[in-house]
Amino acid sequence: MTAAEPIQPVNAAGAPPTQVICTAGHVDHGKSALIRALTGTEPDRFEEERRRGLTIDLGFGWLDSPCTADGRTVRLAFVDLPGHSRFIGNMLAGAGPSPACLFVVAADEGWMPQSQEHAEILTLLGIRRAVVAITKADLVDGDTLDLAVELVRAELATTSFADAPIVAASARTGEGLDQLTATLGTLVHVSPDEGRPRLWVDRSFSIRGSGTVVTGTLAGGFLSADDDVVLAPYGRPIRIRGMRSQQETITVAPPGSRVAVNLSGTPAADIVRGDAIVLDGQWTETACFDAELVALPGRSIQRRGAWQLCAGAGEWHAAVAPIDGPPVRAGQPGFARIEIDRAAPLAPGDRFVLRESGRSMTMGGGRVLDVVPGPAVRGRPRRDRRLRELVDLAGALDAGDRARFAAALLSAHGVIPAASLDGAVGRSPSAPLAEAAGARLLARSWVDAATMDTWSATALGAVADYHAAHPFRRAAPADVVATAVAAVGVEMAIAEGVAAVLIERGRLVAESGRLRLPGHRGAVGVPERAEFLRLLDDRPLRPPPLAQAMVEAGIGLDAVHELINGGEVVLIEDDIAMTAATIEGAHQRLRQTYDEEGPLSAARAKQILQTTRKYAMPLLAELDRRGHTRRRGDVREVLP
Known part of the structure; x- marks a missing residue:
């Protein structure tokens, strides 16, 4: 020192x-x-x-x-x-x-x-x-x-x-x-305080008058008397009543110390060697993780065999599946998916030993890399990709760069629930590391920057497709984006947040609860605008087809979109447009007759408006949407 x-x-x-x-x-x-x-x-x-x-x-x-x-x-x-x-x-x-x-x-x-x-x-x-x-x-x-x-x-x-x-x-x-x-x-070495205490239990017993006592070596952070803690892997809340270290009563136990902890909230018989005392929300209790493996000289680690995994003070039965398929041999470090018979509060960088039960022999060991590994890895392309991801994670741990590790982990997964990020990264709090990596928080999940870019492309493509399919509508319904992103396997709650990110970045424009691309707009010249409105008003309840009116007035789609967005023109069908004044006039005529006759059928409304079914039915549907009429079976009430 x-x-x-x-x-x-x-x-x-x-x-x-x-x-x-x-x-x-x-x-x-x-x-x-x-x-x-x-x-x-x-x-x-x-x-x-x-x-x-x-x-x-x-x-x-x-x-x-x-x-x-x-x-x-x-x-x-x-x-x-x-x-x-x-x-x-x-x-x-x-x-x-x-x-x-x-x-x-x-x-x-x-x-x-x-x-x-x-x-x-x-x-x-x-x-x-x-x-x-x-x-x-x-x-x-x-x-x-x-x-x-x-x-x-x-x-x-x-x-x-x-x-x-x-x-x-x-x-x-x-x-x-x-x-x-x-x-x-x-x-003598200063044990780091990472704010994430973990006490692996190596003894558990009961003392008359005090109750449950556990002992272990504390690492990662401080524990204090009266702390509310959790017994992992059961998630059971307990409280520290008091602590002793080398027969002295203490109120604060620093990382790196041997400590006996007096607990309330659980009997000693319910705690076994290999359980751990941790703070709530900081650790991922996992029964499946991906790891880096090393085999001892003359030995190999393969899928076959009855394995025991030892980490911290605990021991677990384990199944080992090398990612690349063949056994991991001495001098050829590899990677594996490991499943243990009960969950444990493991973190990236934790070391473990693998023993073969049948021969009672130590075969090798390794280092935990990913405690939230996702679905089983199948197929050569997916195996190769996963191996590259694990190499990146191992490299970040070797460099001692937890920010780089967080970026590599988010890149590998695309999405990680915020509640799992501290445990997955091995730091508390981990949110600043995610933000530094360019990740976004959507619906309580962190989304990697590259994944966000992929979803953004999907969302923008969906809006562009809507514009192409509905050329007379200025903007798309807001749910077009969420539906398109959810269709590629994204949870709907997360997908719904993609539009907000694109609006924030200026890649989508929100208008009256709808969405459009920024360049999807135009300007209407005064003469053309007047001519277009005149054509619609010449036969207000039997207007010409929209495409015909556009040609005769000499205006384009952007101009029509602007009139619709401005509320002067209403598109009641893909090729039928009426002025807002026409629709309000129709409402008043129907209201006057309703006051005299009561509820009106569609046929009676058509007579009152002196139009045909082609125009009457979409017009009545528009009045329904606006709340001017209310359908009751085959008739409608007309509201003020």
């Missing part, structure tokens, strides 16, 4: 900042003895463990040490992992949430099978900050110890912590413990 690097703040109880460190290594290489010697704490919690001298489940211990660059005290909180192969599931539950590792190899035995598997698991989990302890140094001579260090360094070459410092120590004699403590201090 450099002198310039800030250290995370002391919590409300005044406890020093914490660095969580898991221990790993082969069975009986002295992990628990080392924790016991460093901390004075017995990490083996069960009588059977102490009787057999074998760690079965997770153990815990801590050490306050002045090992920062400025001499301030930090707390090293150890999670002691079992080394026996039969308890690898428990080992994974402790390693998954841990950000750093104390890797243990006994000087008298050297690198052993579980040393290899634990190192592979830590590498798959992406743990880079580590210290290696060569234990039982008192049992070998100097030359043997030097050789042990040299051989361990060679074995570390293929791990994610190849350059980790190596310290020889003895828990029995105390040799090297001070140096080991100081070296562990170099692992």
Whole structure:
């Protein structure tokens, strides 16, 4: 840790900042003895463990040490992992949430099978900050110890912590413990506060007088006493009654700390290892996701097999389907669709391990990329496209660029519900990232810019088609756009928002509840306008066909559209137009007769207006639309 690097703040109880460190290594290489010697704490919690001298489940211990660059005290909180192969599931539950590792190899035995598997698991989990302890140094001579260090360094070459410092120590004699403590201090790291706390539960129990208590390693953000939180994956609202960390009561737990949380609202029996405490609305609880895969040397990951997926403190039965089809082999990273047997609050970038249940063997692992992956990927073109999308997502994570990741995710999906975006992107709030990517919020869903352009083209084409099909109408009904966009598979509520975007961008014009293209208009000259209106008024209730009147008056479609839009002319049929004055005059004539005779039939209305059925029926329909008449069976009432 450099002198310039800030250290995370002391919590409300005044406890020093914490660095969580898991221990790993082969069975009986002295992990628990080392924790016991460093901390004075017995990490083996069960009588059977102490009787057999074998760690079965997770153990815990801590050490306050002045090992920062400025001499301030930090707390090293150890999670002691079992080394026996039969308890690898428990080992994974402790390693998954841990950000750093104390890797243990006994000087008298050297690198052993579980040393290899634990190192592979830590590498798959992406743990880079580590210290290696060569234990039982008192049992070998100097030359043997030097050789042990040299051989361990060679074995570390293929791990994610190849350059980790190596310290020889003895828990029995105390040799090297001070140096080991100081070296562990170099692992101290400020855990980022992303405002998205997640506590993977590794223990759940009940205390008389307090109720339900869960423990875990907190990451991603702060938790406080009295916070309202959610138990994932059940979506169950619960409340934090209180918290403790290393036997001290605290009111605020910072990211990166080991914490015991007293909960109200759920019994301990309903919470299992691998559940998580999160804030409402920030995480996507998914049982299906797309991921980047890596196979260990000599192994492959394929569709066949009974798979177990381990992430955080949890373990799930899983089905694995490589996107490209063939198995993923060592040295050839690939991508897969993974389904697990119950939902989990996973996020892009989360690391996981894959084990084959039948052989109880770690086969590989990977990194979560997309927690809202959409329909199954079928067909070569769709597979190739999906592979390109996943490469883009992986590249954004590699670059640590969450804005680039959000843009790639929106591009891949086109539409993502706003309620899912925080979890899908892995940031809260994520809306600024979507806006920066050019996405638009429509009906509570974010729409990618390219998708919006495609829908816009569909919408504008529909309006243009309407103009061509109805040359005498100035504007299209407003629902033409939504209907056209919905026809390509878009949810109607979202499709209805496309017109508003196009109006905002000046690509559509709204007029009296209708829509038209901006260039779809014209001007009427005074002589031509007067002649056109005269032709309609010469025989007001039996006007000439519209096309004929246009030719005789010498005006075009744009001119007619302007007269219609201005309310001077009314198009009652595609080729029948009347002046507004004619329609109002017809209304008054019908009203006068109605006052004398009562409801009028269509035939009687035709007689009153002295016209033919060709004109009378569309005229009556127009009066109905305007609310001047109201149809009652075969007759009409005429309203004022």
